[in-house]
Amino acid sequence: MTPPYGGALPSLQGLTGKRLREQALAALRTAITSGELPPGRQLIETELSEILQISRGTLREALRPLEQEGLITAGPRGHLSVRHIDATAVRDIYTVRAALESLAVRTLCELPDRDTAVKLLHRAVDAIDAAREASVELWLEADTEFHRSLCQLAGNKTLLHSWTSLEGSRRLSVVFGTLEMGSARMSPKRYRDIVIGIETGDASLSIKAINEHMNDVAKSLVA
Secondary structure, eight states: OOOOOGSOTTOOOOOOSHHHHHHHHHHHHHHHHTEEEEEEBOOOOOHHHHHOOOOHHHHHHHHHHHHHSSSSSOOOOOOOEEOOOHHHHHHHHHHHHHHHHHHHHHHHOOOSSOOOHHHHHHHHHHHHHHHHHHHHHHHHHHHHHHHHHHHHHTOOOHHHHOOOOOOOHHHHHHHSSOOHHHTOOHHHHHHHHHHHHHHHHHHHHHHHHHHHHHHHHHHHHOO
């Protein structure tokens, strides 16, 4: 039989064991963010459930969070497809992220006791440095963890929820460009400047580094 979707999809394999929904969710998310399921590709339930060897009910349960994350979208007739974003959307994503993370660092700078937060952020930057020597993919994940930590440590649940809701869109923005393009403009010094600004209470230093970081990554992705 001719393979569905025009060929092999390494991220999508037959699933076995328990927690099939979680396995299917992870496999589909990887297939989308890696570009195996490209933007605009319609998701056909019968074919996907056959590839993953799960029921259509389990598949629908796995697809629901992907729609909430902004990785897939429903068309006029309810048909789901991988979300397509354009250059304007990429710029908007990083503009909003810059605003959210600027609020996070302002909040952190105002904390009377931020020593623990600063230590955790320094460790996160060390992890970025280590990942940089390993692979672009690991560097991107370490970068994501650093920015997520900024929002978590600020202690504002609404801020963290808003930032997390952009995660699917951010991953699609990398598919729009490439991992290499997105990481090429990630200056190691800026991560340190963000943390130093928080450590010294200089919010302007951190915000400047965040804005430069987000602007440069967005520019590289839409180049």
